[in-house]
Amino acid sequence: MKMFFFLCVLIVGIHSNSYCYEPNHQGIRNQNQRGQENRNMLQKTIGKSVCRFACCFYKEISSRENSGNVFFSPLSISTALAMLTLGARSDTLTQILRVLSFDPREISENEIHEGYRQLMQMVNRKNEGLQLNMGNVLFVLDRLRPQDKFLSNLRNFYEGEAYPMNFKRADQAQIKINEYVAARTSGKIKDLINNLDPLTEILLISYIYFNAEWEKPFDPKYTKKSKFFVDGTKTVEVPMMFGTGLFKHGYDEQLSSTVVQMDYKGGASAFFVLPDPGKMRKLEKRLSCERISRWRTLVSKSSANLYLPKFTLYGTYNLKDILYKMGIVDVFTDKADLSGITGQPQHRISQAIHKAVVKVDETGTEAAAATGMEIVPMAVPPEIAFNRPFLGIITLEENILFMGKIVNPLQKD
Secondary structure (H helix, E strand, O other), X not given: OOOEEEEEEEEEEEXXXXXXXXXXXXXXXXXXXXXXXXXXXXXXXXXXXXXXXHHHHHHHHHOOOXXXXXXXXXXXXXXXXXXXXOOOOHXXXXXXXXXXXXXOOOOOXXXXXXXXXXXXXXXXXXEOOEEEEEEEEEEEEOOOOOOHHHHHHHHHHHOOEEEEEOOOOHHHHHHHHHHHHHHHOXXXXXXXXXXXXXXXXXXXXXXXXXXXXXXXXXXXXXXEEEEEEOOOOOEEEEEEXXXXXXEEEXXXXXXXXXXXXXXXXXXXXXXXXXXXXXXXXXXXXXXXXXXXXXHHHHOEEEEEEEEEXXXXXXXXXXXXXXXXXXXXXXXXXXOOOOHHHHOOOOEEEEEEEEEEEEEEOOOOHHHHHOOXXXXXXXXXXXXXXXXXXXXEEXXXXXXXXXXXXXXXXXXXX
């Protein structure tokens, strides 16, 4: 009965090098004692920074030649980076905060961590019809002992866990880590780590798993093979789902794009954005948080014939190069200062990998048969056919969980 599952995992491997700096840790109690209004404000502030990070990260990926399909979780990546700031010092800390769109003059480090804590609580709460799990884990070389303060903050702010690991026996460590991730992602990612470096000292993993049902499901009996225009010359045959009735949709004049909002049980929503032929670059160049926010008021419920392809995407990214170009430089070099993790110098990130999976299909026939009848105008409804490259964004309470571009629904990686 599942329609949509998303899975993202970020791996950060830390090797040895660095300096020392104590960030401001004052005000935790005062922060926790502030009213509900301020707590909501913090969560919204983090949500906005995740959105800005998402747009910048997307533009960096899509600007590359032959980028093809794109799929990632800005929330998963930014959470892992925010976790790193618990142990980052000096320029390493400054660079990470800047790329995460935080200004230290406007928000303290404790407020950032508290905001992420609230956001994770919201993401992990129980919702009927919506399975959403997000978590973080730290695997540490068994002869190292992370600082108690770091472990405490990891646990309190990010619900993070820390496990000792003998990386020298890389094969055994790899099996244990992969089993851990598979168990927490419902088996969707079974072989996350390959060729684990025996010199690894710290491995940070951030994962998010999403599985939900459409509020308005597609009936599988109407799914037919249809052409999808990958570009001006290439077409592929894809299973195209079909739905008719009332849908939330509208047209964004500034982006020359049709926007369709589809809701899930449990409060999440997906925005599928179809640029006019030849307008994908325009859409990507002007994509912004303000524009994404306006889509909620742009769309309205009216009748339409909707065609949406079934697809499964696998996104795998070496974050080192991408984040380096975005401005996180020192953490990957001998200038890295992550001494707040173990209290010792000589630490830098050697590996940063993000993996994501998305599957879009109909719900089961039972769910489709259970939907009620809709009264629609007698006029012929407009046709919205996602039969060429389009964007997909999934949100929960206006927080961006996932972002992607579907260029070829048949391309698996």
